[in-house]
Amino acid sequence: xxxEPAKVDPMHQFTIEPLFGSGNWELAGYNIAFTNSALWxxxxxxxxxxxxxxxxxxxxVPGRWQMAVESFTGFIEDMLAANVGPAGRKYVPYIFTLFxxxxxxxxxxxxxxxxxxxxxxxxxxxxxxxxxxxxLSFAIVLIVGFARHGLHFFSxxxxxxxPWWMAPIIAPIELISFMVRPFSLGLRLFVAMMAGHVLLEVxxxxxxxxxxxxxxxxxxxxxxxxxxxxxxxxxxxxxAGIQAYVFALLTSLYINDAENLH
Amino acid sequence: xxxxxxxxxxxxxxAIGCGLASIGVGNVFAKFLExxxxxxxxxxxxxxxxxxxxxxxxxLGLLAFVVAALLIFQ
Numbered sequence: 189x190x191x192e193p194a195k196v197d198p199m200h201q202f203t204i205e206p207l208f209g210s211g212n213w214e215l216a217g218y219n220i221a222f223t224n225s226a227l228w229x230x231x232x233x234x235x236x237x238x239x240x241x242x243x244x245x246x247x248x249v250p251g252r253w254q255m256a257v258e259s260f261t262g263f264i265e266d267m268l269a270a271n272v273g274p275a276g277r278k279y280v281p282y283i284f285t286l287f288x289x290x291x292x293x294x295x296x297x298x299x300x301x302x303x304x305x306x307x308x309x310x311x312x313x314x315x316x317x318x319x320x321x322x323x324l325s326f327a328i329v330l331i332v333g334f335a336r337h338g339l340h341f342f343s344x345x346x347x348x349x350x351p352w353w354m355a356p357i358i359a360p361i362e363l364i365s366f367m368v369r370p371f372s373l374g375l376r377l378f379v380a381m382m383a384g385h386v387l388l389e390v391x392x393x394x395x396x397x398x399x400x401x402x403x404x405x406x407x408x409x410x411x412x413x414x415x416x417x418x419x420x421x422x423x424x425x426x427x428a429g430i431q432a433y434v435f436a437l438l439t440s441l442y443i444n445d446a447e448n449l450h
Numbered sequence: 451x452x453x454x455x456x457x458x459x460x461x462x463x464x465a466i467g468c469g470l471a472s473i474g475v476g477n478v479f480a481k482f483l484e485x486x487x488x489x490x491x492x493x494x495x496x497x498x499x500x501x502x503x504x505x506x507x508x509x510l511g512l513l514a515f516v517v518a519a520l521l522i523f524q
Contacts, residue, residue: 199523270498372509379512434505437498 196393198386202313225311232292239292260288267437272444279443282328286321287436294381294428298421312431313381315374322374325439333446344449373438380431384424391417457521464518471511478503 206213206221213220243257250258264284268276290312297310311317333341345362346355391413398409451459482500486493 267498270495375516376505376509376512379515380508383512383515430501430504434501437501438505441502 196389196396198389198393201307201309201385201389202382204314224307224309225314225317228293228296228309228311229317232289232296235296236288236292239288260284264436268440271437271440272447275447276440276443279440283436283440283443286325286439287432290321290377290435291429291432294432295425297381297385298424298428310381310385312377313385315378318378319370319374321377321435322370325373325442326370329442329446332443336447337449341446341449344445369438369442373435377431377435380427384420384427387420388417388424391420461518461521464514464521467514467517468511471507471514474507474510475504478507 204223204225206223207227208222213222240257243254245251245254247254261280261284264287265277265280268279268283272279293310293312297308297312299308301308333344337343345359345366347358347362350358394413395410395417398413399406401409478500482493482496482503485496
Protein backbone atom coordinates (compact mmCIF):
# COMPACT_ATOMS: atom_id res chain seq x y z
CA UNK A 189 0.00 0.00 0.00
CA UNK A 190 1.75 3.13 -1.18
CA UNK A 191 0.38 5.89 1.02
CA GLU A 192 0.55 9.46 -0.13
CA PRO A 193 3.23 11.49 1.69
CA ALA A 194 0.81 13.26 4.04
CA LYS A 195 -0.41 9.99 5.57
CA VAL A 196 1.38 8.07 8.33
CA ASP A 197 2.17 4.51 7.27
CA PRO A 198 2.29 2.37 10.43
CA MET A 199 4.30 -0.38 8.76
CA HIS A 200 7.06 1.90 7.51
CA GLN A 201 8.93 1.75 10.83
CA PHE A 202 9.68 -1.94 10.26
CA THR A 203 11.48 -1.41 6.95
CA ILE A 204 14.94 -2.91 6.88
CA GLU A 205 17.35 -0.80 4.90
CA PRO A 206 21.10 -1.05 4.27
CA LEU A 207 23.21 1.62 5.95
CA PHE A 208 26.50 3.30 5.06
CA GLY A 209 26.19 2.35 1.37
CA SER A 210 26.58 -1.35 2.14
CA GLY A 211 23.61 -2.35 -0.02
CA ASN A 212 25.73 -4.24 -2.54
CA TRP A 213 27.93 -6.24 -0.20
CA GLU A 214 27.77 -9.89 -1.17
CA LEU A 215 29.12 -13.14 0.18
CA ALA A 216 28.74 -16.31 -1.89
CA GLY A 217 25.82 -14.79 -3.78
CA TYR A 218 23.95 -13.60 -0.67
CA ASN A 219 23.46 -9.99 0.24
CA ILE A 220 25.14 -9.24 3.58
CA ALA A 221 24.40 -5.54 3.78
CA PHE A 222 24.85 -3.90 7.19
CA THR A 223 21.24 -3.00 7.88
CA ASN A 224 19.61 -0.84 10.54
CA SER A 225 18.52 -4.11 12.18
CA ALA A 226 22.16 -5.21 12.47
CA LEU A 227 23.14 -1.76 13.72
CA TRP A 228 20.62 -1.89 16.56
CA UNK A 229 21.66 -5.42 17.45
CA UNK A 230 25.22 -4.14 17.74
CA UNK A 231 24.06 -1.16 19.79
CA UNK A 232 22.10 -3.31 22.24
CA UNK A 233 25.04 -5.71 22.56
CA UNK A 234 27.33 -2.73 23.25
CA UNK A 235 24.97 -1.19 25.82
CA UNK A 236 24.57 -4.57 27.49
CA UNK A 237 28.36 -4.98 27.53
CA UNK A 238 28.83 -1.56 29.10
CA UNK A 239 26.11 -2.30 31.65
CA UNK A 240 27.75 -5.57 32.67
CA UNK A 241 31.26 -4.11 32.72
CA UNK A 242 30.20 -1.38 35.11
CA UNK A 243 28.74 -3.93 37.51
CA UNK A 244 31.51 -6.52 37.55
CA UNK A 245 33.96 -4.77 39.86
CA UNK A 246 33.43 -7.45 42.54
CA UNK A 247 33.37 -5.10 45.47
CA UNK A 248 32.60 -6.66 48.83
CA VAL A 249 30.03 -3.96 49.53
CA PRO A 250 28.29 -3.50 46.18
CA GLY A 251 27.52 -0.02 44.90
CA ARG A 252 24.28 0.82 43.11
CA TRP A 253 25.45 -0.32 39.69
CA GLN A 254 26.83 -3.62 40.89
CA MET A 255 23.64 -4.11 42.88
CA ALA A 256 21.57 -3.68 39.69
CA VAL A 257 23.63 -6.24 37.77
CA GLU A 258 23.62 -8.66 40.68
CA SER A 259 19.88 -8.44 41.10
CA PHE A 260 19.48 -9.39 37.41
CA THR A 261 21.83 -12.37 37.65
CA GLY A 262 20.25 -13.40 40.94
CA PHE A 263 16.82 -13.19 39.37
CA ILE A 264 17.78 -15.52 36.50
CA GLU A 265 19.59 -17.88 38.86
CA ASP A 266 16.53 -18.12 41.12
CA MET A 267 14.30 -18.75 38.12
CA LEU A 268 16.48 -21.63 36.91
CA ALA A 269 16.82 -23.05 40.41
CA ALA A 270 13.04 -23.02 40.82
CA ASN A 271 12.24 -24.48 37.39
CA VAL A 272 15.10 -26.83 36.57
CA GLY A 273 16.61 -27.55 39.99
CA PRO A 274 20.30 -28.00 40.74
CA ALA A 275 21.02 -29.07 37.14
CA GLY A 276 19.89 -25.64 35.96
CA ARG A 277 22.96 -23.76 37.17
CA LYS A 278 24.98 -24.42 34.05
CA TYR A 279 22.32 -22.74 31.88
CA VAL A 280 22.50 -19.43 33.76
CA PRO A 281 24.87 -17.84 31.21
CA TYR A 282 22.66 -18.73 28.24
CA ILE A 283 19.34 -17.76 29.81
CA PHE A 284 20.86 -14.59 31.25
CA THR A 285 22.26 -13.55 27.86
CA LEU A 286 18.95 -14.30 26.19
CA PHE A 287 16.93 -12.37 28.77
CA UNK A 288 19.19 -9.33 28.84
CA UNK A 289 19.61 -9.16 25.07
CA UNK A 290 15.85 -9.28 24.46
CA UNK A 291 15.16 -6.87 27.32
CA UNK A 292 17.70 -4.33 26.05
CA UNK A 293 16.49 -4.72 22.47
CA UNK A 294 12.86 -4.10 23.49
CA UNK A 295 13.77 -1.16 25.70
CA UNK A 296 16.11 0.48 23.19
CA UNK A 297 13.43 0.19 20.53
CA UNK A 298 11.06 2.16 22.76
CA UNK A 299 13.46 5.05 23.32
CA UNK A 300 11.98 8.31 22.00
CA UNK A 301 15.01 9.01 19.81
CA UNK A 302 12.77 10.34 17.06
CA UNK A 303 12.89 13.68 18.89
CA UNK A 304 16.54 14.07 17.87
CA UNK A 305 15.98 12.60 14.41
CA UNK A 306 17.30 9.08 14.98
CA UNK A 307 14.98 6.21 14.14
CA UNK A 308 15.16 3.60 16.89
CA UNK A 309 14.67 0.21 15.28
CA UNK A 310 13.17 -2.66 17.31
CA UNK A 311 14.76 -5.71 15.75
CA UNK A 312 12.73 -8.03 18.01
CA UNK A 313 9.71 -7.02 15.92
CA UNK A 314 10.98 -9.25 13.11
CA UNK A 315 10.26 -12.94 13.02
CA UNK A 316 13.65 -13.69 11.48
CA UNK A 317 15.38 -12.45 14.64
CA UNK A 318 13.04 -13.93 17.26
CA UNK A 319 12.76 -17.12 15.21
CA UNK A 320 16.53 -17.62 15.27
CA UNK A 321 16.58 -17.04 19.05
CA UNK A 322 13.75 -19.56 19.46
CA UNK A 323 15.47 -22.14 17.23
CA LEU A 324 18.63 -21.66 19.29
CA SER A 325 16.71 -22.48 22.48
CA PHE A 326 14.99 -25.42 20.81
CA ALA A 327 18.31 -26.78 19.53
CA ILE A 328 19.76 -26.64 23.04
CA VAL A 329 16.74 -28.56 24.34
CA LEU A 330 17.15 -31.25 21.65
CA ILE A 331 20.92 -31.57 22.08
CA VAL A 332 20.74 -31.71 25.88
CA GLY A 333 17.80 -34.11 25.81
CA PHE A 334 19.38 -36.60 23.43
CA ALA A 335 22.83 -36.30 25.01
CA ARG A 336 21.56 -36.95 28.53
CA HIS A 337 18.83 -39.49 27.92
CA GLY A 338 19.56 -40.91 24.47
CA LEU A 339 16.51 -42.43 22.80
CA HIS A 340 14.80 -42.47 26.19
CA PHE A 341 14.16 -38.77 25.50
CA PHE A 342 11.16 -39.87 23.41
CA SER A 343 9.37 -40.85 26.62
CA UNK A 344 8.66 -37.11 26.84
CA UNK A 345 5.81 -37.75 24.44
CA UNK A 346 4.11 -40.23 26.79
CA UNK A 347 3.46 -38.79 30.26
CA UNK A 348 3.67 -41.14 33.24
CA UNK A 349 0.54 -43.10 34.02
CA UNK A 350 -1.08 -42.78 30.61
CA PRO A 351 -3.49 -45.71 30.08
CA TRP A 352 -2.19 -47.89 27.24
CA TRP A 353 -5.27 -47.37 25.10
CA MET A 354 -4.79 -43.59 25.30
CA ALA A 355 -1.22 -43.76 24.02
CA PRO A 356 -2.04 -43.56 20.28
CA ILE A 357 -3.97 -40.33 20.92
CA ILE A 358 -1.69 -38.72 23.51
CA ALA A 359 1.61 -39.32 21.72
CA PRO A 360 0.77 -37.38 18.52
CA ILE A 361 -0.73 -34.51 20.55
CA GLU A 362 2.39 -34.30 22.70
CA LEU A 363 4.58 -34.50 19.60
CA ILE A 364 2.72 -31.62 17.96
CA SER A 365 2.80 -29.52 21.11
CA PHE A 366 6.54 -30.19 21.31
CA MET A 367 7.27 -29.35 17.69
CA VAL A 368 5.23 -26.13 17.78
CA ARG A 369 7.31 -24.74 20.68
CA PRO A 370 9.93 -22.84 18.66
CA PHE A 371 7.19 -21.21 16.58
CA SER A 372 5.11 -20.13 19.57
CA LEU A 373 8.25 -18.91 21.35
CA GLY A 374 9.40 -16.73 18.45
CA LEU A 375 5.91 -15.69 17.38
CA ARG A 376 4.93 -14.40 20.82
CA LEU A 377 7.84 -12.00 21.12
CA PHE A 378 7.64 -10.79 17.53
CA VAL A 379 3.90 -10.16 17.49
CA ALA A 380 3.85 -8.52 20.92
CA MET A 381 6.55 -6.04 19.95
CA MET A 382 5.15 -5.42 16.48
CA ALA A 383 1.56 -4.93 17.67
CA GLY A 384 2.66 -2.43 20.31
CA HIS A 385 4.66 -0.37 17.85
CA VAL A 386 1.87 -0.40 15.26
CA LEU A 387 -0.58 0.74 17.93
CA LEU A 388 1.67 3.63 18.96
CA GLU A 389 2.14 4.66 15.33
CA VAL A 390 -1.59 4.55 14.59
CA UNK A 391 -2.35 6.66 17.68
CA UNK A 392 0.35 9.15 16.72
CA UNK A 393 -1.17 9.40 13.25
CA UNK A 394 -4.48 10.29 14.95
CA UNK A 395 -2.71 13.08 16.80
CA UNK A 396 -1.01 14.40 13.66
CA UNK A 397 -3.98 14.25 11.31
CA UNK A 398 -6.32 15.47 14.07
CA UNK A 399 -4.10 18.47 14.67
CA UNK A 400 -3.87 19.17 10.95
CA UNK A 401 -7.63 18.93 10.43
CA UNK A 402 -8.44 21.96 12.61
CA UNK A 403 -8.63 23.17 16.18
CA UNK A 404 -11.83 21.25 17.02
CA UNK A 405 -10.45 17.96 15.82
CA UNK A 406 -7.18 18.71 17.57
CA UNK A 407 -8.90 19.13 20.93
CA UNK A 408 -11.40 16.30 20.70
CA UNK A 409 -9.25 13.70 18.91
CA UNK A 410 -5.64 14.79 19.21
CA UNK A 411 -5.47 15.41 22.96
CA UNK A 412 -7.26 12.20 24.08
CA UNK A 413 -5.12 10.20 21.63
CA UNK A 414 -1.97 11.78 23.05
CA UNK A 415 -3.08 10.93 26.60
CA UNK A 416 -3.81 7.37 25.50
CA UNK A 417 -0.39 7.20 23.84
CA UNK A 418 1.36 8.09 27.08
CA UNK A 419 -0.56 5.32 28.83
CA UNK A 420 0.19 2.81 26.06
CA UNK A 421 3.88 3.76 26.24
CA UNK A 422 3.90 2.80 29.92
CA UNK A 423 2.14 -0.44 29.01
CA UNK A 424 4.73 -1.09 26.30
CA UNK A 425 7.57 -0.76 28.80
CA UNK A 426 5.77 -3.35 30.94
CA UNK A 427 5.26 -5.61 27.91
CA ALA A 428 8.94 -5.28 26.93
CA GLY A 429 9.92 -6.60 30.36
CA ILE A 430 7.25 -9.30 30.47
CA GLN A 431 8.05 -10.65 27.00
CA ALA A 432 11.76 -10.92 27.80
CA TYR A 433 10.83 -12.66 31.06
CA VAL A 434 8.37 -15.02 29.37
CA PHE A 435 10.93 -15.95 26.70
CA ALA A 436 13.52 -16.78 29.36
CA LEU A 437 10.95 -18.57 31.54
CA LEU A 438 9.63 -20.77 28.75
CA THR A 439 13.17 -21.60 27.61
CA SER A 440 14.04 -22.69 31.13
CA LEU A 441 10.86 -24.80 31.29
CA TYR A 442 11.77 -26.52 28.02
CA ILE A 443 15.30 -27.11 29.32
CA ASN A 444 13.70 -28.63 32.42
CA ASP A 445 11.89 -31.12 30.16
CA ALA A 446 15.18 -32.02 28.52
CA GLU A 447 17.09 -32.32 31.81
CA ASN A 448 14.57 -34.15 33.97
CA LEU A 449 12.00 -35.56 31.50
CA HIS A 450 8.69 -35.82 33.32
CA UNK B 451 -18.47 -9.91 -2.57
CA UNK B 452 -15.11 -8.80 -3.88
CA UNK B 453 -12.17 -10.87 -2.61
CA UNK B 454 -10.43 -7.72 -1.34
CA UNK B 455 -13.47 -6.67 0.69
CA UNK B 456 -13.86 -10.20 2.09
CA UNK B 457 -10.19 -10.14 3.15
CA UNK B 458 -10.59 -6.88 5.05
CA UNK B 459 -13.81 -8.11 6.68
CA UNK B 460 -12.01 -11.26 7.75
CA UNK B 461 -9.20 -9.18 9.22
CA UNK B 462 -11.77 -7.18 11.16
CA UNK B 463 -13.45 -10.35 12.41
CA UNK B 464 -10.05 -11.61 13.59
CA ALA B 465 -10.03 -8.70 16.04
CA ILE B 466 -12.74 -10.59 17.98
CA GLY B 467 -10.00 -13.06 18.85
CA CYS B 468 -7.95 -10.28 20.40
CA GLY B 469 -10.91 -9.29 22.57
CA LEU B 470 -11.50 -12.86 23.71
CA ALA B 471 -7.82 -13.26 24.56
CA SER B 472 -8.06 -10.13 26.71
CA ILE B 473 -10.81 -11.88 28.70
CA GLY B 474 -8.48 -14.84 29.08
CA VAL B 475 -5.53 -12.76 30.25
CA GLY B 476 -7.80 -10.90 32.65
CA ASN B 477 -9.02 -14.23 34.02
CA VAL B 478 -5.48 -15.46 34.60
CA PHE B 479 -4.52 -12.42 36.66
CA ALA B 480 -7.89 -12.17 38.43
CA LYS B 481 -7.75 -15.75 39.64
CA PHE B 482 -4.14 -15.33 40.67
CA LEU B 483 -4.97 -12.24 42.69
CA GLU B 484 -7.95 -14.00 44.24
CA UNK B 485 -5.78 -16.87 45.35
CA UNK B 486 -2.93 -14.59 46.40
CA UNK B 487 -5.17 -12.54 48.69
CA UNK B 488 -6.44 -15.68 50.38
CA UNK B 489 -2.95 -17.04 50.94
CA UNK B 490 -0.35 -14.27 50.49
CA UNK B 491 2.43 -16.49 51.80
CA UNK B 492 2.19 -18.87 48.86
CA UNK B 493 1.76 -16.15 46.21
CA UNK B 494 5.38 -15.32 45.44
CA UNK B 495 6.30 -18.93 44.73
CA UNK B 496 3.57 -19.17 42.10
CA UNK B 497 4.55 -16.16 40.01
CA UNK B 498 6.32 -18.33 37.46
CA UNK B 499 3.15 -20.33 36.88
CA UNK B 500 1.19 -17.08 36.65
CA UNK B 501 3.34 -15.99 33.71
CA UNK B 502 3.14 -19.41 32.04
CA UNK B 503 -0.64 -19.09 32.10
CA UNK B 504 -0.41 -15.52 30.90
CA UNK B 505 1.88 -16.53 28.02
CA UNK B 506 -0.48 -19.30 26.96
CA UNK B 507 -3.56 -17.07 27.01
CA UNK B 508 -1.76 -14.23 25.28
CA UNK B 509 -0.33 -16.35 22.47
CA LEU B 510 -3.80 -17.31 21.24
CA GLY B 511 -4.78 -13.64 21.07
CA LEU B 512 -1.59 -12.81 19.19
CA LEU B 513 -2.45 -15.53 16.67
CA ALA B 514 -5.59 -13.53 15.86
CA PHE B 515 -3.36 -10.54 15.12
CA VAL B 516 -1.18 -12.71 12.85
CA VAL B 517 -4.28 -13.88 10.97
CA ALA B 518 -5.39 -10.28 10.49
CA ALA B 519 -1.92 -9.21 9.33
CA LEU B 520 -1.75 -12.11 6.87
CA LEU B 521 -5.15 -11.23 5.47
CA ILE B 522 -4.30 -7.57 5.01
CA PHE B 523 -0.74 -7.83 3.71
CA GLN B 524 -0.87 -10.94 1.54
